[in-house]
Amino acid sequence: MPSSQAKNLSLIAAIDLGSNSFHMVVAKAQNGEIRILERLGEKVQLAAGIDEERRLSEESIQRGLDCLKRFAQLINGMPLGAVRIVGTNALREARNRGEFIRRAEEILGHPVEVISGREEARLIYLGVSHTLADTPGKRLVADIGGGSTEFIIGQRFEPLLRESLQMGCVSYTQRYFRDGKITPARYAQAYTAARLEIMSIEHALHRLTWDEAIGSSGTIRAIGLALKAGGHGSGEVNAEGLAWLKRKVFKLGEADKIDFEGIKPDRRAIFPAGLAILEAIFDALELQRMDHCEGALREGVLYDLLGRHHHEDVRERTLGSLMERYHVDQEQAARVERKALHAFDQVADDWDLNDGVWRELLGWAAKVHEVGLDIAHYHYHKHGAYLIEHSDLAGFSREDQQMLALLVRGHRRNIPKDKFAEFGDDGIKLIRLCVLLRFAILFHHIRGTQEMPQVTLHADGAQLDVLFPENWLEENQLTQADFAQEAEWLTRVGIVLNIH
Template sequence: MRWRVRPIVAGWRITHRDLSTMAHPSIDSFPMIAAIDLGSNSFHMVLAKADHGEIRILERLGDKVQLAAGLDDERMLSEEAMQRGLDCLRRFAQLTANLPEGAVRIVGTNALREARNRAEFIRRAEELLSHQVEVISGREEARLIYLGVSHSIADTPGKRLVTDIGGGSTEFIIGQRFEPLLRESLQMGCVSFTQRFFRDGKITPARYAQAYTAARLEIMGIEHALRRLGWEDAVGASGTIKAIGLAIQAAGLGSGEVNAEGLAWLKRKLFKIGETDKLDLDGIKPDRRAIFPAGLAILEAIFDACAIERMSHSEGALREGVLYDLMGRHQHEDVRERTLSSLMERYHVDLEQASRVESKALSALDKVAGDWQLQEDWHRELLSWAAKVHEVGLDIAHYQYHKHGAYLIEHSDLAGFSRQDQQMLALLVRGHRRNIPKDKFAEFGADGIKLIRLCVLLRFAILFHHIRGGQEMPQVQLLAREQSLEIVFPDNWLEANPLTQADFVREADWLKRVGIELSVR
């Protein structure tokens, strides 16, 4: 199967190509690319070949891991659930182990968002796969689902509602062509609802009604926004919706789509059968029987809340969206750049100052990258991002604006960014002035010292341009050692510019607190 790659967002192209983006190799140069979706119900992998703007799917793998079923009341993943996931990833690893960095993207969804001990699972998963695992927010998951759907169905001009019922969350997106207009993620899924309402496998009208009501209550918070925006077509993008459509088709009530008549028939059939173990209906695989009643209750609630009459199904979903997003990053259509531009516009960032700081920070990185072990692509990307948005907090208040900015970045829905991306970016913004919170950097383990070094480079660039374009700045030398940084200005320049000199004297005191000796001459 070959899919033509269309623009990620209709009518939009990135015009600013910074060094971090241009450092990416062409995606056509990779032998293969892969996307892995660590879902709450299933783990999926898509292996593909990118060839002159096209994606050719080579392999699809999937396994019902039911990670969400391993979450206890304290939101801790059981060892048994983690082992199920790792056993699946061990098989995936045979296909990804030899792929280069940048050719594989792995995303975790609701179960890993919820799990308090997700770091342990992620550590073990990364050891197996030899690639980084990202945990993405619900709205980022929604964006990627829509991206996968929009590349997999007919390109129609009207608005569409896309729904994906996962194991732990359900995503709603209204979009037009390739652009999502509304993205929402609700805390309801076929695995989590099975645990709540059908744990012992018994199907009764009372239990079904409880699941249905719980789903309606969840949807109520977004129902008005969905109806206000409106749509022409409804599309389902999950295995649950596909299974329901196939069961309805097998009963002679449709052609693979979901409709109200079919939902009513299925509900009556479930009540008559009474137990998930006996749920032997055409279209429903044995490994989906246990979670089928919960999925049906959620979908019926969606149909009623949104007054849907018919919902078609898309084979493309999250993992395909991840694949297209990965291609976009290598073809200078990185949605993260657009996200940051929007953030800067919303919070009235001084664009000229941000550009000056970014240029100086990246120039400084080039000079010390080898000595400070900052040679990976993500080091340059993160420093570039932080330089662009370090002043977003000024729009809130000048006092402690670095803390305001860090909060905004960590807790906003930033399209294209994983949770770890946002946490690291927020930390650099938090540490770009005054005290550097060493304990927060230490939470990133071995990467903590590298993040501190990136923070030091950001602080240097900001101090260097403390006077905002008001004077011509000199060329300086940077000499880095493991625990020190020396900045060499031209002879007599500092004496003639006492404000800059005072800035760096004060900076030496701040850096001493994180174990870095700064000397300026």
């Protein structure tokens, strides 16, 4: 479940559950700026523990949990909403990620979000753009992770293109350099595989063009340090240096022998794969130079978190764009949202919905419940749910989107009880949100700005009582019929609706 917002933030923290390493930053938020107080990072290589059935091994899960036990000490006592934890490619791919997430949340006391590749790219760019000097030109940013590589072209603080490819230094090490042997043939296989991946986005990247290239990962930093140690630059990566470094690595022949100054021993095994991927990027995009930036995903998460608490929530902009794209009747959406939130405020205590995240989720669902109408009226709630679940929605985790899609799916006709049950304990709360959304939609079934009556809601367990003004329902028989039908629908999910 996504976290609710903390008020008056001072300390904030971000944890990046990467495919290669886990990282945490703790910072102090002051006047819209972030001052880093603490950085921690440990190599976990979660991606190396994914088997052929795409399941994390117990050993790799335990490595991750042991790391998180150490991280937990620094965030103990921090309020929900002051800490954001994001999982990337390894958790996107692992079929048993739910088991890891459950145990991780028990240790950390905060929710873990698994984000999409494009959302990861957005956050990486946010971190880079806030770390580097603000310049008017366009930037190409590449981040080689353990299981995926993200590409972003952006200008100032705005990403213009976001892509994520299935190639990373850990996954390629497992595939091409598992035993640590480095040969030209193996390297060529890794390089070719990376070139084939990049082909799918080459045209789009070249079409936008860029003024400078930035690398934001540990892989690019390590390669820059190796080049510097060999007298090829001062920490940046250049095409000539890559060619020299490749020859040097071939001569060494084994990953264990890689001992360039500044390269940590635990990075040696994944160094050849990272080098092959970076050379493929340079060749495909015709780069001559790439500079390194320390800011990346975790810094982006911090700035995104800070924005949410300063009324600059990218999620609101995302939903606004979605509504415009699918020609949502915004006046009707606003009416439904107001009524849904008013209903929520009346029953939140009785229905155990006090965490502000539930109110936020209900408001989002009210905004976008009609996006599917632009596809077709028949089964439009199903069309809308599909669009929401499968679109790239900036700012939303996968679970956010799944919950939002489920509310849209359930806002009319039959409520898919089995789908709600997949969310465990949160499933009951989601059904209750769905009931409130359906109430607001029925209340405004007759579109228009005519004055509607004040109603009172009371909730008690599985029972919801709605009190209309005396004689109003008798005088508005369509609404009366709507709620009579609704009472029948709700009995199927164990809710008793009483209309007075």
